[in-house]
Amino acid sequence: MSGFIDDIKEAFSRRDNGLIQLILINVFVFLGLLVLQVSFSLSGKESYYTLVLDQLALKPNPAHLLYKPWTLLTYCFVHQNILHILFNMLFLFWFGQLVQEYLGSRRLVSLYMLGGLVGGLTFAALYNLVPLYRHWLDMPNVGASGAVYAVMLGAATLLPNYTFHVLIIGPVRIKYIAAFFVVVSFAQIPGSNAGGNITHLSGALFGYLYIRMLRRGTDLGQPVEAVLDFFKRLFSREPRPRMKVKYRSQTRTTYTAYSTTAEEFPDDDEIDAILDKISKSGYESLTREEKQKLYKASQKN
Structure with a gap:
């Protein structure tokens, strides 16, 4: 047991390990909620589990958003059945590896968090604005799908011709895989899971725009990185280094997809x-x- 705990600690202490950390957080939340659900069910207090879930799930009801704004982020770490989390984490692992490999761990985490946030905001906005959805304002939305779709479209925009070997079908370029799932989500908007599919599509659109903007030199994930750095410094036990002021000439650097410094093209x-x-x-x-x-x-x- 101690070895398992040590492995978990190591996974969270390593730098550039954002992909595994995101997956582990999703798994831990799923297991924690599962334990609570079974415990409350056996004790005849199912309403307590509903109360806990209500603190994490996203609802488009304005009153819910006003008093529980954190649910715009917590919902994308919550899953209620094994197949839901299994497929989401598999997709996150496959496509997240590519994003992390080329853009780094910090940008992967930013893409995931912002994709989930944009997906949640779009879901809430449309359910309040579209008359068809207004009688479902207390419909909860959970799952990492919006964030995962952002990562998937980000990877497909970054490396459209990268090939995955799909079971039975064979080698398929990831741009076609991403396009397939986007079309499926769009076709299912009129169905019973309209909120989930709206979240998918808005997350996917953000993933595409994130990479396009990044190529133009604008990193939309910088606010997320700044917040993460703040909490890292807040809970870090290491002494803060003394501030030194250096003056340097203002030079413009060229943007690269995987580095913050300018480098020449390989020969x-x-x-x-x-x-x-x-x-x-x-x-x-x-x-x-x-x-x-x-x-x-x-x-x-």
């Missing part, structure tokens, strides 16, 4: 060597630096 010899390595050992044999160089070369033209 043709480097790219040829990377392509030779892919032909011999496959794409997965590349190091993170080689993948980043290959991606940057693809942005050159």
Whole structure:
């Protein structure tokens, strides 16, 4: 048991491990709610579980949002059945790996959080504005799907021709996988899970815009990173370094997708060597630096 706890502590202490941390948080919340649900059910106090869930689930009712604004974020860590969390976490793992590999852990976390927030806000807004949905203002919305769709579309926008090997079908480019699920969600808007599908689509749209803006030099995730840094410093036991003021000339740096500093494009010899390595050992044999160089070369033209 102590070994398991040590592994969990290590997962949360490691830097650039945002993907695993997001998955673990979702799993822990699911298991915690499952224990509460079973416990309250056995004791005949099911209403207590409903009360707990009401503190975490998102409802478009304005009064609920006014008094429980945190539910705009907590809902995307809540799942109520095993298949729901299983598929969401599988998709988050598959597509999140690509985003983390090329953009880093911090931007993956920002994309997830903002995708969930935008999905929740859009869900709440449409349920209050569209007459068809107004009698469902107390309909709870839970699940990471909006955040996961943001990550999926982010990965598909970042690397549209990257190939996944889909069971039975074979190799499929991720832009087609993302397009398929977006179309399915759009087609199901008139159905019983309209709120969930609205959340999917708005999260997907944000994921697309996030990468497009990032390529133009605007990082929409900076506010999230600033908040996370604040809480990290707040709970950190390490002494704060003394502030030093340095003056430097104002120089403009060129944006890169995977680094905050300007770097030159890799030369043709480097790219040829990377392509030779892919032909011999496959794409997965590349190091993170080689993948980043290959991606940057693809942005050159």
